[in-house]
Amino acid sequence: MNAIEIRNLTKSFRGMYALDGLDMTVPQGAIYGFIGENGSGKSTTEKCICGHLVPDRGKITLFGRPYTDAGVRAKVGALIENTGCFPSSSVYNNLMMQAINLGLKDRSGEIQRVLKIVRMEDNARLTFKKCSLGMKQRIGIAMALLGDPALLILDEPINGLDTDGMRLMREILVDITKNYGCTVLISSHILGELEKIATHYGIIRQGKMIKEIAASEMDGRSQVYVSLKTGDDRAAYDLLRRGGCNVKFEEGELRVYDIMDTARLSAYLLQNGFAPSELKKHKIGLEEYYVSLMSGKAV
């Protein structure tokens, strides 16, 4: 069963289409990285799923049920734009409000559980406004985790975090999916971080889904190249061409594509009188894939 299925979702604001026939499929248990430029419709999609925005048309189902179903929506946790906490209230009180809202039985126990997941068990009595940005984001996730949600929707949760904050957030998200079986829809601009955790990707442009791909499938498609420098790159280029290599001059360097064995390449160059001064293996990651997709080069 898919956690989220969206078909032909359209949403406009004053005649401007934010979503234009969007289709989306998020498998249950996935960490779905939702990628797109600013204003491409990521937040609008997430707000539609959460019932904050009323779509012009289209169909949204969550775990096979209409998204307006009270039962399924009670199992959705969200962190969209901001945490939705009252700044003058304590972390505990903010979480308590959400626990009451969800009708949880053992509220204190549940609050302790989610604070532990986000590594904030010692900060429950802190006033929310006194928390750092990283702490606020983690509180937002704790809030979304109350009531053991089946689906977690996170809008740019790692924006503005420092390296440690990002690492911690990454650990938390992996923990959530691994140990709690939660499906996570996460939008972010920080593709390098997303790449480390996502199992699926959806790439949106101008309100349309232009590509949905599993991380495993993308790994299979990822191109590997070796960048190298020699005393005479031009001659080395000719040599490698003659040898049948897929070689290109790109960004001021010599690149040999689709070659896995760098030792063999190095030996071949040496045998022909070219001592490589630099030789480095690269893998085209999510960021390069995204850029090439946006420029129409990738499929």
Added chain:
Amino acid sequence: MENAKTLQFERPSFSERLKGMLGVDFYRLFHTPLFYIFIVIAALIPALVSMGAMGEGETAGMFTNAWQIIAADSPLYIVHNMGEYANMNMVFIFGGIMVSIFIGHDYRSGYVKQLFTTHAKKEDYMISKTLVSAFSMVCMCFTYLIGGMIAGAATGLPFSIDGGSLVCAILGKVIMSLGWASLYTFINIIFRRKFGISIALCFVLGTGIPVIGAAALVGNTAALNIFLYGSSVQACLSSDFVSVAVCLMNSAVWAVVYNVLGAVILYHRDVY
């Protein structure tokens, strides 16, 4: 996915949903200073009103009976002086401001997103906010009553009244809290994040100026009782059970109307 859990979605009943929403609203009400500030304000209003009555100049002598601080002698929409106007109805003016701040904070903090994410049924929000707001205004009515009695005693005016009429007047005002709360909730739903407009509009409607203006044009007619301010004025020191019944019917009908309209708006417009 191998780590996906088996899911069961139990659809919460109306009472379960409302319990959750009311619970969080009451928790917030009692855990933030707003409610207590307005409770105190309601208790202080009679003192300010009576100071005017005790003073010199135009306002002096506007009361002849201490209970007039609670309600007017008779249901007059055409106001001649502050004595005919300044009574427990003022709770509804300040109540409007309180409700606007209370609901406005939902939007300003973004907490409303949490509520609407987990509550698919928009009527839950309307009903809960109306009931919590009504409760706040009822509390304000009672602190106003206590403040009014203290202020009345301080003025030295006689507490002479028919007990039954007084109870009916107070009961009428308390009952009207529900209607006013639903109106204020509805206004705040329309204007949502335009906090200033909500407060201003609640204030203007709470003062009863539109009804007072209409009375100036059409006269002191009972037809004005169909409005919230009209019925609030109806609850006066000459009230009887009929007045209470009018307040009850009016308040309940408007509460239903505003709640239905508010829910319809929330279903058809973006909530955030």
